[in-house]
Structure formats: structure tokens, C-alpha cells
Amino acid sequence: MSVMTEVDHRIPKDVAEQLVAPGAYxxxxIHKAYAWLRKNEPLGVAQVEGVDPFWVVTRHEDILEISRQNDLFHNGDRSPTLIGQEGDRKVREMMGGSPHLLRTLIHMDAPDHLKYRLLTQAWFMPQNLKRLEDQIRVLAKASVEKMAASGGRCDFVKEVALHYPLHVIMSIMGVPEADEGRMLKLTQELFGASDPELARDPDELEKPAEERQIDFGVIIDFSNYFRALSESKRAHPTEDLASLIANSLIDGAPISDLEAMSYYIIVATAGHDTTSSSTAGAMWALAENPAQLAKVKADPSLIPGLVDESIRWTTPVKTFMRTVTADTEFAGRHMKKGDWLMLCYASGNRDEAVFEAPQEFRADRKPNKHLAFGYGAHLCLGQHLAKMEMRILWEELLPRLSDLALDGEPAMSESVFVNGPKRLPIRFKMD
Structure with a gap:
């Protein structure tokens, strides 16, 4: 494991500390820190106590280029999410030296990554998703009716944004509707381990922030649930994603328990949480920008643009880490084998060199070359489903929505990895 010596490119301590502070997100x-970095040190080194040094990649152009070079910048050599030195030690101790508590697609590199991606890729392609559109629209209509019945005031996150995408992905996976509440709670505990309102164990919040990125108990609970589901789907397979994963073969052998559990967990969590965040992010932005709401209501053809802008604006997956596989020079920086990099997607998505007025929410933004789904080999598997879900919801909701405004103080979750709105009180009228 290398120790960086790029003294001239060290990020000031006060800026570097924002990168690992869940509250800053x-x-x-964090956006102020990103703006400073893009202007002054777009590819610098963060040195924070309790965390291995890491390069911080904040420009759109550099994030794209690193994402293209999968042989030079690996996902799986070290943790692909930020973790402190003590957390990394615990994981390696538990996992026989491996830096990974799970082994999902985001933890893999070639050749394994493509093998596992191909298991479910067809499920998430547009031509397959078309057959689900009517089913998803039924769920969207039900969510709109629930909102309409709330009396003109609701917490949009808790009453709409969380449950609609959750129901969609659980239906696709084959998880019983009665278990959706359990899946939602576990997801919030997994991604919200650093958030006082979402974390399972309040005692964990006494630890330094960089040690609160993983809740081992949540992973165990997820695995126990999906292990039982997997056994059921092997014995009685049905036409759902869980059955497909449970009965998959990799190199002619049944998928291993670790890889199967990891696959279930990543689909069950990322499959709805990021969509929930982008949906709520759009509603928050529209509540603060009546002119944007009026523009999209007047021209429904702008809805796909609204969806993309909400994804750029919220950027639910804030960061991923990569590891340098060989000594190299990149963007004028000398990187060594084993160096760790943080790809800051939310910074790339507000890069002034790429986006006009990036701090403004524009439903009609064109082009919108956001990085929220990643790029290259690790492009988000579920991007088409996410955009379809959001499009359908807005098609059902916008024609009926008027007089939208905030009805209290919204709040974002505290997390360095995945975050989004956790509270969004609104008042509205619906036709």
C-alpha cells in the first residue's frame, strides 16, 4: 500500500476534512469544498487522520477518463467506498484478508465483472422494461392517489418517494409485499449508518465519522433474509430476478453464497434508494422554483429532461473509490501503484467547464452530460429502470399538481457514499 508524497498537491486540511464528514453532504x-477544489486543486491529495491518503478527483473530464481506463484504475483491489483504517482492518479480519464485506458488481473488475453483470443485464435493458411499463404505471397512479388523499400536505419522502421505487424493484425481484417495510428499514440503516436519524446503533455515532461507513449487523440481516429467499427460489423458481440469481451459473458452477447475497443486496438497496432520492430531489427543486414547475406542466415533453436534471442535481451516489494498478502519470500528477482515488460525481455534475449555470436547476437543460450513473464498464445497470420509473410518476403527477411549496425545513441524509433527501414537507393542491 503506497504512501503518497505529492506535497505540492496536498489539499488544505479544512477542505480535506469535508470530504470525509457525513454532515458536509x-x-x-461539500459543494463549497468541491467548488474550491475544481478551481484550485482539481486533482489533489487528501490526508485525514484515520484514513489512508487518497487522490480527490473533482473535474468532469478527469472522472470520465478514469472511468474509461478500467485496467489502470480498479474497483476491487481496495474498498470501492470510503472506509477508515480501523474499518478496513475489521473487514479484512472478518473476510480472511479481503477488503470486501460484500462482492457486488461495484467490487469487481474484469473478467469477473462482465460475467456477473451479464447474469441480469437483459432484465434491465429498455426492450425488456417496456413490458413492465403498464405494471409500473399502476403503482405510480396509486402513489399519486395516496398523495392526493393526504389533504394537501405531506412529507413527500416518507409518503411517496420512498415507497414507489421500493415497490417496483421488490416486485421485479420477487420479494413479498409484506417484506417491503423490512427491506426499506435495512436499506436506510445500510446507507444511513452515519446519520443520527437513520443509523441502527446510536452508539456507533460516537465513533469517528470514517469508521461509521459499515454496519455489519445490517449486512448479516440482509444476508439471512436473502439466503432463505434464495433457497425458496431454487426449490420453486418463478419468473423474477431473485429466481434468476439463485439459479445462476458462473463458469459452469452454481453462483457462490457470497456473490449471490451480494447481488441481492445491491439490487434491493441501490435499486430503489437512488431513485427515491432523485425523485425527492426533483420535488424539492420544483417547490423552490415555481417557474420550472410551470414550464414542465405546460410542456410534458420536458419530463425526460426533468428526470435527467433531477439525477444531476441530486447525484445520489456521491463518491466511489478506485485503486491505481501501476505507476502512471495522469492529468499531470504522478500516481503510484496502490494509490487510492475518490471520484466525486456530485462535483463533476456541477463542473462549470461542462454545465452552464450548474448551480441552477433547469428542467430543460440540454445537453445534460451528467455522471450520476457512472461511465464505462461500471455504468449503472439499472439506469433505464430508474429513468422509466421517474418519468411515469411525473407523467401521472404533474398534470394534477399545482400550488406547490415547501411546508417546513427539508433535510438531507448524512452520508459520504449515498445520500439524498430524508425529509421533504410540502403543501400543494391537486386537481
Missing amino acids: ADGR
């Missing part, structure tokens, strides 16, 4: 400080 909740209160907007």
Missing part, C-alpha cells in the same frame, strides 16, 4: 458544505 447533508448541509451543502
Whole structure:
């Protein structure tokens, strides 16, 4: 494991600390840090106590280029999500030296990555998703009716945004509707381990922030649930994603328990949480920008643009880590084998060199070359489903929605990895 010596490119301590502080991602400080970095040190080294040094990649162009070079910048050599030194030690101790508690697609590189991606890729392609559109529209209509019945005031996150995408992905997976509440709670505990309102164990919040990125108990609970589901789907397979995963073969042999559990967990969590966040992010932005709401209501053809802008604006997956596989020079920086990099997608999505007025929410933004789904080999598997879900919901909701405004103080979750709105009180009228 290398120790960086790029003294001239060290990020100031106060800026570097924002990158590992979950609260900075909740209160907007992270965007100020990103803006400073893009202007002054777009590819610098963060040195924070308790965390291995890491390069911080903040420009759109550099994030794209690193994402293209999968042989030079690996996902699986070290943790692909930020973790402190003590957390990394615990994981390696538990996993026989491996830095991974799970082994999902985001933990894999070639050749394994493509083998596992191909298991479910067809499920998430547009031509297959078309057959689900009517089913998804029924769920969207039900969500709109629930909102309409709330009396003109609701917490949009808790009453609409969380449950609609959750129901969609659980239906596709084959998880019983009665278990959806359990899946939602576990997801919030997994991604919200650093958030005082979402974390399972309040005692964990006493630890330094960089040690709160993983809740081992949540992973165990997820695995126990999906292990039982997997056994059921092997004995009695049905036409759902869980049955497909449970009965998959890799190199002619049944998929291993670790890889199967990891596959279930990543689909069950990322498959709805990021969509929930982008949906709520759009509603928040529209509540603060009546002119944007009026523009999209007047021209429904702008809805796909609204969806893309909400994804750029919210960027639910804030960061991923990569590991350098060989000594190299990149963007004028000398990187060594084993160096760790943080790809800051939310920074790339507000890069002034790519986006006009990036701090403004524009439903009609064109082009919109956002990076929220990643790029290259690790492009988000579920991007087409996510955009379809959001499009359908807005098609059902916008024609009926009027007089939208905030009805209290919204709040974002506290997390360095995946975050989004956790509270969004609104008042509205519906036709």
C-alpha cells in the first residue's frame, strides 16, 4: 500500500476534512469544498487522520477518463467506498484478508465483472422494461392517489418517494409485499449508518465519522433474509430476478453464497434508494422554483429532461473509490501503484467547464452530460429502470399538481457514499 508524497498537491486540511464528514453532504458544505477544489486543486491529495491518503478527483473530464481506463484504475483491489483504517482492518479480519464485506458488481473488475453483470443485464435493458411499463404505471397512479388523499400536505419522502421505487424493484425481484417495510428499514440503516436519524446503533455515532461507513449487523440481516429467499427460489423458481440469481451459473458452477447475497443486496438497496432520492430531489427543486414547475406542466415533453436534471442535481451516489494498478502519470500528477482515488460525481455534475449555470436547476437543460450513473464498464445497470420509473410518476403527477411549496425545513441524509433527501414537507393542491 503506497504512501503518497505529492506535497505540492496536498489539499488544505479544512477542505480535506469535508470530504470525509457525513454532515458536509447533508448541509451543502461539500459543494463549497468541491467548488474550491475544481478551481484550485482539481486533482489533489487528501490526508485525514484515520484514513489512508487518497487522490480527490473533482473535474468532469478527469472522472470520465478514469472511468474509461478500467485496467489502470480498479474497483476491487481496495474498498470501492470510503472506509477508515480501523474499518478496513475489521473487514479484512472478518473476510480472511479481503477488503470486501460484500462482492457486488461495484467490487469487481474484469473478467469477473462482465460475467456477473451479464447474469441480469437483459432484465434491465429498455426492450425488456417496456413490458413492465403498464405494471409500473399502476403503482405510480396509486402513489399519486395516496398523495392526493393526504389533504394537501405531506412529507413527500416518507409518503411517496420512498415507497414507489421500493415497490417496483421488490416486485421485479420477487420479494413479498409484506417484506417491503423490512427491506426499506435495512436499506436506510445500510446507507444511513452515519446519520443520527437513520443509523441502527446510536452508539456507533460516537465513533469517528470514517469508521461509521459499515454496519455489519445490517449486512448479516440482509444476508439471512436473502439466503432463505434464495433457497425458496431454487426449490420453486418463478419468473423474477431473485429466481434468476439463485439459479445462476458462473463458469459452469452454481453462483457462490457470497456473490449471490451480494447481488441481492445491491439490487434491493441501490435499486430503489437512488431513485427515491432523485425523485425527492426533483420535488424539492420544483417547490423552490415555481417557474420550472410551470414550464414542465405546460410542456410534458420536458419530463425526460426533468428526470435527467433531477439525477444531476441530486447525484445520489456521491463518491466511489478506485485503486491505481501501476505507476502512471495522469492529468499531470504522478500516481503510484496502490494509490487510492475518490471520484466525486456530485462535483463533476456541477463542473462549470461542462454545465452552464450548474448551480441552477433547469428542467430543460440540454445537453445534460451528467455522471450520476457512472461511465464505462461500471455504468449503472439499472439506469433505464430508474429513468422509466421517474418519468411515469411525473407523467401521472404533474398534470394534477399545482400550488406547490415547501411546508417546513427539508433535510438531507448524512452520508459520504449515498445520500439524498430524508425529509421533504410540502403543501400543494391537486386537481
